[in-house]
Amino acid sequence: MIDRTNQEWMEALRDPISSEALEDLRIILVRGLKASLSSRVKGDLDSLVEDFAQDALMKVLKSLETFRGESRFTTWAQKIAIHVAFTELRRRRWKDISLQDIIETDDGSEYTPKILTDPTATPEQKTTQRSILEMVQTLIDEELTDRQRDAMLAVLQGGMPLSEVAKHLGTNRNALYKLIFDARQRLQRRLYETSNLTAQDVLAIFEDKQV
Amino acid sequence: MSHMNENTLKRLVKLLAHTEDKEIDCEECYNRVDVFIEMCMFGEDPPEGVMPAVRHHLEVCDCCREEFVALVDALDGCESLKDLVKES
Numbered sequence: 001m002i003d004r005t006n007q008e009w010m011e012a013l014r015d016p017i018s019s020e021a022l023e024d025l026r027i028i029l030v031r032g033l034k035a036s037l038s039s040r041v042k043g044d045l046d047s048l049v050e051d052f053a054q055d056a057l058m059k060v061l062k063s064l065e066t067f068r069g070e071s072r073f074t075t076w077a078q079k080i081a082i083h084v085a086f087t088e089l090r091r092r093r094w095k096d097i098s099l100q101d102i103i104e105t106d107d108g109s110e111y112t113p114k115i116l117t118d119p120t121a122t123p124e125q126k127t128t129q130r131s132i133l134e135m136v137q138t139l140i141d142e143e144l145t146d147r148q149r150d151a152m153l154a155v156l157q158g159g160m161p162l163s164e165v166a167k168h169l170g171t172n173r174n175a176l177y178k179l180i181f182d183a184r185q186r187l188q189r190r191l192y193e194t195s196n197l198t199a200q201d202v203l204a205i206f207e208d209k210q211v
Numbered sequence: 212m213s214h215m216n217e218n219t220l221k222r223l224v225k226l227l228a229h230t231e232d233k234e235i236d237c238e239e240c241y242n243r244v245d246v247f248i249e250m251c252m253f254g255e256d257p258p259e260g261v262m263p264a265v266r267h268h269l270e271v272c273d274c275c276r277e278e279f280v281a282l283v284d285a286l287d288g289c290e291s292l293k294d295l296v297k298e299s
Contacts, residue, residue, distance in 0.1 A: 032285030040281070071245040078285045079245045082278050090274075133220045136227075140215065156226075157219040161274045162237065174236045177272065181234055188227040199228040206224060 001027065009073040013064055022057065028074050029053040029081045036082060041089065052088065056081035090161045099168035102158030103150055128205050132195065139190050148183040151176060226271060229299040240268040240275050244282070251295060252288055258295055269296040 001024045004012065012021030033049040033056075041048060060077045067076055121129065140149060151169065154160045166176040192198065197205075215223065235243075247265045251258035269276045276296055283292050 035287065036281040036284040071249045075245045075249055075286060079241070079278075079282055082282045082285060083241065086274075086278050086281065132224060133217065136220055136224055137214060152223070153215065153219075155273075156223060157215055159273075162272070163274065173274075174238050177236045181230075181236075184227055184230040185232075187223075188230045191227060202224060202228045206221065 004073070006067075006069050006073045010064065010067065013061060017061070025060070025074070025077060026053055026057055029056050029078060032078045033081055033085055037085065049085075052081060052085040055088075056084045059084060087163060090164055094160060094164040097160070099150065099154055099160075099165065102154045102160050105158065125205065132191075132197075132202065132205065135194060136187065136191060139187050139194070143186055143190055144183050148179055151180055152183055155180065226299050229267075229271060231267060234271070235264045235268050237268070237272060237275055240265055240272070241278075244269075244275070244279055248279070248282060248286065248288065248292070251292055252286075258292070266296060270299045273298070 002008075002020075004021070004024075009021065009025075012018040013025070030049055030053045033052055034045065037049060038045060056077070059080050063080065067073065140152070144152070147169065151165055154165045154168075155162060162173045162176050166173050169176065171179070188199075191202075243262065243265050247262045250256070250261045254261060269279050276298065279296060280293050282288075
């Protein structure tokens, strides 16, 4: 395989496209995707990776003029391939699961802090931790919109990817990130106002806990 | 109204402690993550100080972090690069 500079890759992939360069890039993408996905997916990895590599090649060619040359061309192309693969894997994984299923799935409708039984925390720590967790739950109920609450539950508790939650809410991944970011900022501000604690205080209180 | 369970609340508390006044979104992170990885892998500066906004986004966004870790694998990058970006 020819070792190409960024400029050489760009020239080879512009019309008329060099079939040799395209095949070299396909091989690079397949190799990278296999390394990424071998421990993450079950089933026919070769077929899956070939499909993703083909889709990624199309996207690379379509996006060619957006490449700014700040990284190696092959790193940029592999980033696209990973994004193509994970977008599709997430779509397949979550396609039959509704947002309501996720939001209503809970490990207990009643909030009971098991932290009280944590043997590594002192009684004082336990009390403080419990107080903070209860305060945050109250703030979630009182300060967030239904949409913010649903989005946070689906993402943080349900583990649903942002892109999939966004589809259910009729928005996009960026806008959803902003929605949750605004919610985090509001909760952060109100938590510190209410508790008179700082971020460092909170982290210290929960230090060495599995978070 | 559905409530968060204990583990989610604990994670949220930690996330709140790491919430910044300004954060980049997923698209901006995606646009810069290839440069971030190469600067960490081949740059002269210590990786801990490289592109803090990208690193922070990767720490608070599970989806972007998942793709970042996969990209490190694809590039045959060193495992320590994954440890650079820890879940918040």
